[in-house]
Amino acid sequence: MNSNFGSMPLRYRISIDREQCMECGRCVENCPYGVFRWDGERILINSRNCTACHRCLTYCPRDAIMLQEHPCDYRSHPVWTRGVRESIYNQARTGKIILAGMGSVANLPIIFDHLMLDACQVTTPPTDPLREPVELRTYLGKKPSKLEFTQKPNGDVELSTELTPNLMLETPIMLGHMSYGALSLNAHVAMARAAKETGTFMGTGEGGLHPGLYPYQDRMIVQIASGRFGVNVDYLERGAAIELKLGQGAKPGIGGHLPGEKVSADVSKTRMIPQGSDAISPAPHHDIYGIEDLPQLVNSVKEATERKKPIFAKIAAVNNNAENVAAVARSGVDAIAIDGFRGGTGAAPRVFRDHVGIPIEVAIATADRELRNQGLRNEVSLIACGSIRESADVIKAIALGADAVYIGTAALVAMGCRVCGNCYQGLCSWGIATQRPDLVARLDPDVASNQVANLIRAWTLEITELMGAAGINSIESLRGNRDRLRGYMLDEGLLEILDVKSVGA
Amino acid sequence: MCGIFGVMDKRRQMMDGSGIREALSMMNERGSGEGAGYVAYGIYPDYRDCYALHVFFDNACENKAIVDATLEQWGSIECDEAIPTCDQLNLKVNCTPWRYFFKPDASLAPGSASPEKDVVTNLVMQINACANGAEIVSSGKNVGLFKASGWPEDVADYYRIQDYEGYIWLAHNRYATSNPELWERPDPFNLHDWSVVENGKTTTYGANRRYVESFGYNCSTGTDSEVIAYLIDLLTRKHGLDINLAIRALAPPYWDEIDRMPEAEQNLNRALRFAYGSATMNGPFTVVAANPDMMVGFTDRGKLRPMVVGECGDRLYIASEETAIRAMEPKVESITRPAAGEPVIGRVAP
Numbered sequence: 001m002n003s004n005f006g007s008m009p010l011r012y013r014i015s016i017d018r019e020q021c022m023e024c025g026r027c028v029e030n031c032p033y034g035v036f037r038w039d040g041e042r043i044l045i046n047s048r049n050c051t052a053c054h055r056c057l058t059y060c061p062r063d064a065i066m067l068q069e070h071p072c073d074y075r076s077h078p079v080w081t082r083g084v085r086e087s088i089y090n091q092a093r094t095g096k097i098i099l100a101g102m103g104s105v106a107n108l109p110i111i112f113d114h115l116m117l118d119a120c121q122v123t124t125p126p127t128d129p130l131r132e133p134v135e136l137r138t139y140l141g142k143k144p145s146k147l148e149f150t151q152k153p154n155g156d157v158e159l160s161t162e163l164t165p166n167l168m169l170e171t172p173i174m175l176g177h178m179s180y181g182a183l184s185l186n187a188h189v190a191m192a193r194a195a196k197e198t199g200t201f202m203g204t205g206e207g208g209l210h211p212g213l214y215p216y217q218d219r220m221i222v223q224i225a226s227g228r229f230g231v232n233v234d235y236l237e238r239g240a241a242i243e244l245k246l247g248q249g250a251k252p253g254i255g256g257h258l259p260g261e262k263v264s265a266d267v268s269k270t271r272m273i274p275q276g277s278d279a280i281s282p283a284p285h286h287d288i289y290g291i292e293d294l295p296q297l298v299n300s301v302k303e304a305t306e307r308k309k310p311i312f313a314k315i316a317a318v319n320n321n322a323e324n325v326a327a328v329a330r331s332g333v334d335a336i337a338i339d340g341f342r343g344g345t346g347a348a349p350r351v352f353r354d355h356v357g358i359p360i361e362v363a364i365a366t367a368d369r370e371l372r373n374q375g376l377r378n379e380v381s382l383i384a385c386g387s388i389r390e391s392a393d394v395i396k397a398i399a400l401g402a403d404a405v406y407i408g409t410a411a412l413v414a415m416g417c418r419v420c421g422n423c424y425q426g427l428c429s430w431g432i433a434t435q436r437p438d439l440v441a442r443l444d445p446d447v448a449s450n451q452v453a454n455l456i457r458a459w460t461l462e463i464t465e466l467m468g469a470a471g472i473n474s475i476e477s478l479r480g481n482r483d484r485l486r487g488y489m490l491d492e493g494l495l496e497i498l499d500v501k502s503v504g505a
Numbered sequence: 506m507c508g509i510f511g512v513m514d515k516r517r518q519m520m521d522g523s524g525i526r527e528a529l530s531m532m533n534e535r536g537s538g539e540g541a542g543y544v545a546y547g548i549y550p551d552y553r554d555c556y557a558l559h560v561f562f563d564n565a566c567e568n569k570a571i572v573d574a575t576l577e578q579w580g581s582i583e584c585d586e587a588i589p590t591c592d593q594l595n596l597k598v599n600c601t602p603w604r605y606f607f608k609p610d611a612s613l614a615p616g617s618a619s620p621e622k623d624v625v626t627n628l629v630m631q632i633n634a635c636a637n638g639a640e641i642v643s644s645g646k647n648v649g650l651f652k653a654s655g656w657p658e659d660v661a662d663y664y665r666i667q668d669y670e671g672y673i674w675l676a677h678n679r680y681a682t683s684n685p686e687l688w689e690r691p692d693p694f695n696l697h698d699w700s701v702v703e704n705g706k707t708t709t710y711g712a713n714r715r716y717v718e719s720f721g722y723n724c725s726t727g728t729d730s731e732v733i734a735y736l737i738d739l740l741t742r743k744h745g746l747d748i749n750l751a752i753r754a755l756a757p758p759y760w761d762e763i764d765r766m767p768e769a770e771q772n773l774n775r776a777l778r779f780a781y782g783s784a785t786m787n788g789p790f791t792v793v794a795a796n797p798d799m800m801v802g803f804t805d806r807g808k809l810r811p812m813v814v815g816e817c818g819d820r821l822y823i824a825s826e827e828t829a830i831r832a833m834e835p836k837v838e839s840i841t842r843p844a845a846g847e848p849v850i851g852r853v854a855p
Contacts, residue, residue, distance in 0.1 A: 123682055124706045124788050125809060132807055137760050143779040146744050157747065159773045166779070372719045378780065471708035471789070473807070476782030483711025 003093040008086060012050040013071040016043065020064035027056040027065060032427040032439055053420040055429035087350070100350040101423040101433075103250060103342045103387055103409060111361040111490070112393045116503060118484040119469040129468040136460060136467075136475050138404050140241075141166030141310040141334040143378040164334065165310050167221075167241055169404060170199025171460040172475055173394060175452070176337075176385050176406030177223050177243065177314070179205025181258050181267045181279065182346035182423065183412075184440040185212055187432045190448035191411055192216035197449070198456040203406065206245060206256060206281060208270040209235055221312065224301070226255055227281030229271040236305050244297065244333070246285065247316035249343025249360070249386040251352040255281040259347070261426045264435040294331040302332070310334035317341060317363030317386070318356070322370035328380075329371060335381040337406060338363045343386030344409045346433060347424035360386045361400060365498045368401025368480050391462035400498065401480045414455040415448040507704040508532030508678040508825040509692070511793040512833065513800035513851050515819040519547060520674065522666030528833040529657040529676040532826055535704075540679030540691030541660040542652025544700040545671030546797055549647050555583050555606035556625050556697065559643040559650050560632075561689055565601040568638035572605075579628050580609035588651075589668075593659045600688050602664075604649070619742060625697050626738070630723040640725075643695035647797065650700065652677075652691050672853065673795045677702040694730040698742075698796040701734040704825050705790030705810045716783035733792055736784055752803045752848045754781035759806065793823045799852045808845030815840050821851040 014035055016027075023043060028036040033049040036056065050067070057065050074082055083105075087098055120126040127134060142164045149157040175191045182205065189212055195202040196219045203221045204213075208230015213220060222239030224231050236242055248256070258271075258279040268275040288294050298311055313328050314337040315321075321338065328336050340360025345353065364384045371377040384397035385406035394405050413419065416430040423433035431443030472478050486503040487495045495502055510528050514520060525543060549557050558576075562568040565587070576582050588602040609624035617623045629641045643650030651664040657678050661667070677692035684690050692702045706729060707713065713732045714724045720743065722735040733755075740751040754777045763774045778785070789809030793802045802823035804812050815822035815830040815837045822830040822837070830837055843849055 120708065120788075124708055127807070133759050133761070135760055139779065143782070144776060145780065147746070147776055147780050149745075157750075158769070159776055161776055163772070163776055163779065372715060375719065377719070377783070472787050474785065474787060476778070477709045477712055477785055477787035479712065480715055480783065481709060481712040482715075484708070 003089075005089050005093065007048070008089065009070075009072045009074065010047050011070065012052050013047045013068045014045050014050050014056070015066050015068070016045065017064045017066065020062040022062055024061060026059045026061065030055045030059045030429060032429050032434075032436070033425075051420040051422045051425075052418065053422070053429045054418045098350040099347050099424055100353055101345065101347055101421040102419055103344045104354050105421075106354040110387075111359050111494070111498075112389075112396050114488050114490050115361070115396050115500065116486045116488050117392065117395065117399075117466060117470065118486070120471040124471045127468040127471055127473050129464045132468075132473065134464045134468050134473045136171050136464060138169040138172045138475055139166040140169065140381040140383070140403060142380065145375070145378045165308060166334075167201060167310055169201065171456060171463070172398060172404040173456050173459055174200050174221075174383070174404055174406050175202035175411050176408040177203030177205040177221070177245065178344075178346070178408055178412075179207030179223075179258070180210050180213075180270055181205075181207040181262055181435070183433055184428075184431055184435060184443060185210055185266065186440050186443040186445045187412075187415060187448070188213060189445040190415060190443065191452055192219060193445065193449035194411075194452035194456060195219045197453045198460070200456065201240060203243060204239070206230070207258075207267070208272065209238055210266065210270045214238065225281050226283070226285045227279060229273060229279060229281070232272075233304055236301065239309065241310040241312055241334075242301055242305065243312035243314055243337065244285075244301070245314045246288070246328075247314065247339065248345065249316045249339030249341055249357055250345035251348040252316035252318050252341075252357050253283060254349070254352060255283045257281075257347055259424060259426060262435050267435060291327045291331070294328065298332040312337055312383070314339060316343075317358045317360060319358065321358060321363045322366040325367040325382075326370050326374055326376060329376045330379075333380060335383055335403070336367070337383035337385055338367060340384070340386030360384050360397070362494075362497055364397055364402050365400045365482075369499060372480075391459035391466070394459060395463050395466050395478065396485065398475065398478050399481050399485050401482075403479060410455065411452050414452045415443065507680050507692075508535035508829065509702040509704045509791065509793055510676045510825070510829050511674065511702065511795065511800050511802065511823040513673045513795065513821045513853065515821065515851065515854050517547065517672040517853060518819060519670035519672055521668070521670050522661060522674070524833040525674045525676050526658060526661035526666060528824070528829040529661075529678050531829045531832040532678050532824075533656065535680060535825060536656070536678035537680045537685075538656045539654050539681035539685035540652070541655060541657040541677060542650065542679075542691045542693050542702075543661065543664070543666050543674060543676045544643065544648065544650040544693040544695055544795075545666075545669055546648050546673040546795065547671040548649050548669040549606070552583065552606040553647050555608055556621070556644055556646055557649055558605040558607050558641055559588065560603045560605065561600040561640045561642060562603055563600055563638035565603065569603065571637050572632060572639045575628065575632060576605060576607055579613060579624050580607055582607055589665060590663050591665055593655070593663045596653060596655045596659045596663050597686075599686065602651075622697050622742065626722075629696060630721070633725040634723045640689040642689055643700070645695060645697040645700070645797070648695065648700065650693055650695050652693065653688050654681075654685055654691070673797075673800055675700055675702045675793055675795055675800075689726060690728060692728075692730045694726075694728065694734045696734045696738050699734050699737050699794060700796075701730045701737070701792060701794045703730045703733060703790055703792050705729070705805070706788060707786045707790055708788030709786055712783055713786060729790070733786070733794070737794055740781070740784070748799065748801060748850060749848070750777065752801065753777055754784055755786050756803055756806050756846065756848075757781075757785055758846060791825065797853070799850060801848060801850045802843075803848040804843075804845060806846045811842075812849070813840060813842055814849050821849075823849060
């Protein structure tokens, strides 16, 4: 494509300390983006290809490689930022939508960071989790709002309310839906093993279920998205629960896109699509054009699986989130996952990722309030997702009203991901977001599963300690307990929406 | 902090308030002299068919007209008068205690299984939610609640509780942490049948309040006992749980214990935790609650606050300290300390 722009200033500059370098060539082998190449005895550098994935830095035995971000910037300007200017150059050249990987880069305040947690001092004692039980066990699914009993002839009462199936989690942290295709099989196997080891569950994403994951199927939540990739009755029967993906926080209102480069032979079989073809899921489900169509889909999925499995629905957090949640809660689903605007993605149009949707903190708070106002809170469990970064985010999300959370990016980071944001290129040097066999082989599922399991264990321990300090010994006593949060430097309007008091109040 | 005391006579034999005053003042080191209260069942036999509303007026001259008008809308006032009081040197009086004997108009709650109680509940919520200078502190038949900011002896003498005779008494000695000047803040709390005293402070006030308010209750004072009284009313009257199950919903066994139960019991306990997760109380507490037919005591499942049970003849005692029981019943026959999660339920003979 012709343009008069020439080349842009470098985004990253890679340099090699030639005194340290021993010309072992590990950087050349490790970089899938083509930054390094041999020129006879010497290693040459093309910094323009660098994604800051850090693979070369990590594997250089002499620490000889250095990476600098924005070595030469534009004239600084508060309005016409580098990002704005480069998007314009890019679009002026191509006339296309700009794609981006991973979560929003918009520099907006993070509400979680402005919520402070409570702890007990003298009027109530803290609970010591080393000596007393603190229960994190979480059940996801429909709960009765009232119980019915029958009196037996001998005077005993017997419960006559039948409980609908719930998922039992040992910790309120689940691994969110990221498809096989977007991620490698080794990444999926690693997460599935971690879910099994830590007593939690993992989402399949919309890519079907690879036979390599069958051993962990009782820990998998299988997803049905608008493209219906990989969906058949065998798939539904294998899952512990089934999730209908109605929306995604990184790109509300549009469908998904898996580039053909990532559709390998195995991915093609699992997704039931031709090898090398782009997998494009439509924006709506073409059997849901109105809310009254959703109960029909929910019911048909329930019937297909003999009403033995909980059905989840995932929606993106948008302006009328409370109304959407209340509508979905009436459709017969057992849990609703709400994905905030900072949610991750393998590929999304940049303009959607950075500008559409609302924060997960607000979405959970308004959903919980609306469900309670309408007497529907026990109808569904709420799962918060989209930028859950640490254990404190988990506990804050639950105090705002969530039952559990999905983590995505955090689990990838636990496997080595450096959040370089180039997942859509299919060249992930860590073997996570790629299908190229030599790259996939870099991720050892035994090692990676242990790292993901460790992350879940570590957060679980931190949550236990935080709950103990707050004198709370069961997770349901934390749920929606907004009195145990205080807002720091949040405006009055937002505090009211969150139903949280200001610090000092 | 706080000392609590409850006594019940299984055969409805009356006890005047003097013994309860003695018992409660034995626990003065648990209080701060800024709040005490008594509630008694059976004290208004002449008006046994009326709901006795005890009301605190900031100012009887201005605030009473509003309550009179509201009551006339919801039913009829049989009689009303100032609650007899006797000024005490150490008590700073900042409100006027009044009582109404009130008959609710059941036709205003059509379709209800307990229309009179629904009317009284609505009435209490309506008056207590508004900043109208009036606070209804008790609203049951043949029940009356007496509380103020001060030491138990002064509060008892102010209301002359030795002049009242009841078959169930609950009492509370407050260690104040907020609003020591407000007379409506100390325990007990009452909503028609149920009265509650608590020693402790739950860590789930916010969650419990959000839950109970979604059923139309309105928590106006920010205290645990108010929420607990509403929770017990909701669970027993509206949800039809028997008191055993209601207590189990409020202070459930751990999952590990549930996992070890026989299957039917496991299902029942799981269902209770599923349905009432938001009603579950956490943090340290001992609660003694009563209605006209029973007195119950229960603690948090770790039993972080004391609960001593005494029995003597027809009398059942529940208190924070044994010494309080012995002050009223020197010859008490048995003293026990129930384990964590083991409720005490005493019923009046039918």
